[in-house]
Amino acid sequence: MVEVVSLVTALLFGFTVVLLWKIVQVLIEYKHVLDVTKHIPKLKYHHPVWGDFAMMKDMSDYHKWLMEDMQKTGAKWHVLWVLFLYPVYIMEHPDTIKAILKSSTSKTKGVGGAYTIVEPWLGMNNITFIIHIDVRIERNCKFYCSRYRRLLTPAFHFDILRPYITEYNQVADILLNKLASACKTGQSIEICGHVTLATLDTLLRCALSYEGNVQDKGDDHPYVSAVKMLTILVIERFLNPFVYPDFVYYRTKSGKKFLELCDYVHEFAMKIIGSRRQALAKNPDQVKKRRLDFLDILLIARDENEQGLTDEEIRQEVDTFMFAGHDTTSSAIYWGIYALGKYPAVQEKVYEEITAIMGEKASLDWEDLQHLRYLNLVIKENMRMFSTVPAVSRQLDVPTVVEGVELPAGSRIDINMNIVNHRPDIWQDPMEYRPERFEEANSQDPYSYIPFSMGSRNCIGKNFALNEQRVILARFVQRFKIKVDPSHKVERFPELIMKAKTGIKVFLEERTKLS
Numbered sequence: 406m407v408e409v410v411s412l413v414t415a416l417l418f419g420f421t422v423v424l425l426w427k428i429v430q431v432l433i434e435y436k437h438v439l440d441v442t443k444h445i446p447k448l449k450y451h452h453p454v455w456g457d458f459a460m461m462k463d464m465s466d467y468h469k470w471l472m473e474d475m476q477k478t479g480a481k482w483h484v485l486w487v488l489f490l491y492p493v494y495i496m497e498h499p500d501t502i503k504a505i506l507k508s509s510t511s512k513t514k515g516v517g518g519a520y521t522i523v524e525p526w527l528g529m530n531n532i533t534f535i536i537h538i539d540v541r542i543e544r545n546c547k548f549y550c551s552r553y554r555r556l557l558t559p560a561f562h563f564d565i566l567r568p569y570i571t572e573y574n575q576v577a578d579i580l581l582n583k584l585a586s587a588c589k590t591g592q593s594i595e596i597c598g599h600v601t602l603a604t605l606d607t608l609l610r611c612a613l614s615y616e617g618n619v620q621d622k623g624d625d626h627p628y629v630s631a632v633k634m635l636t637i638l639v640i641e642r643f644l645n646p647f648v649y650p651d652f653v654y655y656r657t658k659s660g661k662k663f664l665e666l667c668d669y670v671h672e673f674a675m676k677i678i679g680s681r682r683q684a685l686a687k688n689p690d691q692v693k694k695r696r697l698d699f700l701d702i703l704l705i706a707r708d709e710n711e712q713g714l715t716d717e718e719i720r721q722e723v724d725t726f727m728f729a730g731h732d733t734t735s736s737a738i739y740w741g742i743y744a745l746g747k748y749p750a751v752q753e754k755v756y757e758e759i760t761a762i763m764g765e766k767a768s769l770d771w772e773d774l775q776h777l778r779y780l781n782l783v784i785k786e787n788m789r790m791f792s793t794v795p796a797v798s799r800q801l802d803v804p805t806v807v808e809g810v811e812l813p814a815g816s817r818i819d820i821n822m823n824i825v826n827h828r829p830d831i832w833q834d835p836m837e838y839r840p841e842r843f844e845e846a847n848s849q850d851p852y853s854y855i856p857f858s859m860g861s862r863n864c865i866g867k868n869f870a871l872n873e874q875r876v877i878l879a880r881f882v883q884r885f886k887i888k889v890d891p892s893h894k895v896e897r898f899p900e901l902i903m904k905a906k907t908g909i910k911v912f913l914e915e916r917t918k919l920s
């Protein structure tokens with residue numbers, strides 16, 4: 406008995422010593438973090454206990470408050486606190502952004518809790534989870550990520566993207582015909598929903614060669630409604646730290662729905678992957694005869710050890726494309742339509758350019774894309790003015806010096822593109838919409854305009870997204886005269902992507918009916 410008591414006492418003593426040692430370590434680290442953050446600008450709303458994030462009603466406060474302070478003080482970065490517990494460093498100027506992105510060493514890794522939000526949907530193995538907002542989540546994966554990136558890169562090669570022009574045109578046909586019928590009533594039309602269905606349609610066609618009448622069925626199509634719902638649930642959970650722990654979330658109604666939808670989208674993709682793998686095994690030459698989609702490329706990809714991707718790994722990549730590629734591109738397109746409606750002189754210039762290039766043609770050819778000089782400026786200005794992806798996040802895996810201050814490993818970083826896009830010390834009249842600014846000779850830092858991020862982990866879908874925007878916007882302006890509905894208030898709402906809080910309503914007048 407005495408022996409048991411002394412063993413328990415010894416264990417308790419050991420446990421207490423370890424616990425105290427851990428507490429001392431945490432306090433030393435905390436003191437270090439407090440010393441570090443002394444040198445970094447804070448917001449005036451900062452509260453010593455509630456920090457900053459708890460004071461914000463949503464992501465729009467986060468952007469608004471940072472923007473106001475940057476405009477007043479010219480700050481290149483800020484520190485915001487999650488309660489009094491831990492800081493998030495916000496990079497808002499090319500000098501501070503460069504310190505994070507322009508590094509040859511891998512400086513980023515998973516963002517812990519937030520990562521688990523998408524894990525059941527997108528999986529563990531894909532190159533990266535980018536939730537095009539705020540959280541870019543990567544596995545701590547020097548090997549895996551570079552391997553996956555290498556295996557995926559051919560899927561975005563020029564020769565693969567080229568035939569997609571047909572898909573973009575077909576998607577545009579469906580979208581424009583739908584809108585043409587809708588505008589016959591003479592009422593204004595909410596366009597965000599239509600455009601989002603169109604970009605999802607494009608991805609399903611280009612990633613899986615799936616044509617399921619997606620734009621007409623809309624939410625009646627079970628895959629479409631599942632992807633849309635999953636995106637909504639991810640954002641909802643991201644904004645509510647109380648349901649971060651899995652054991653809480655998966656007991657809620659939303660959590661159960663989330664898992665159910667994950668199962669459904671996985672099964673949908675797996676069926677297509679399985680039957681394509683079988684077809685390829687039966688007739689390997691078929692890939693030489695038809696247009697390749699992302700799925701073909703992923704199925705035939707081999708690394709230097711002749712290892713391919715498993716069905717599960719491919720499924721994860723396909724889901725990632727769906728998530729990363731449709732909402733982002735649709736945001737760029739609907740804000741583009743809004744800008745064209747709001748600035749008629751710009752719209753007329755685009756129309757003149759398109760008419761000169763397309764003449765009577767009803768669709769855009771690959772060769773036409775390189776002649777869209779003015780439209781390219783407009784697309785750049787849209788993505789600056791309306792910051793398609795307002796911010797992305799990282800976590801340092803090595804200490805990193807920013808503006809002479811060493812941030813400890815493990816620090817959470819936000820790269821805030823929305824603020825950089827509107828800095829008066831970088832852009833002349835930053836709140837003015839002026840596409841021509843992008844053709845004026847300037848010696849701007851390349852890190853001052855990074856809608857697709859920079860460095861080795863930039864957006865792999867950049868050219869895909871730009872081509873889709875070119876085709877849809879060109880065809881839109883060719884077909885319709887766009888006017889913003891003055892009675893509808895349009896408000897930016899930065900989430901994972903820049904949304905329009907109550908949608909965007911426009912009046913459309915058909916210019917031409919081409920065969």
Ligand code: HEM
Binds near residue numbers: 532554734858859863
């Ligand atoms: C206008 C549309 C788009 C915008 C603004 C955009 C923006 C971005 C940004 C900012 C990143 C990097 C995030 C970071 O550095 O942390 C990124 C990464 C990524 N994007 Fe996009 N994106 C767009 C469209 C697409 C499309 C169409 C696809 C796929 C078809 C795609 C797939 C990806 C993937 C897979 C990554 C992760 C790359 C890696 O980590 O290696 N994106 N995107």
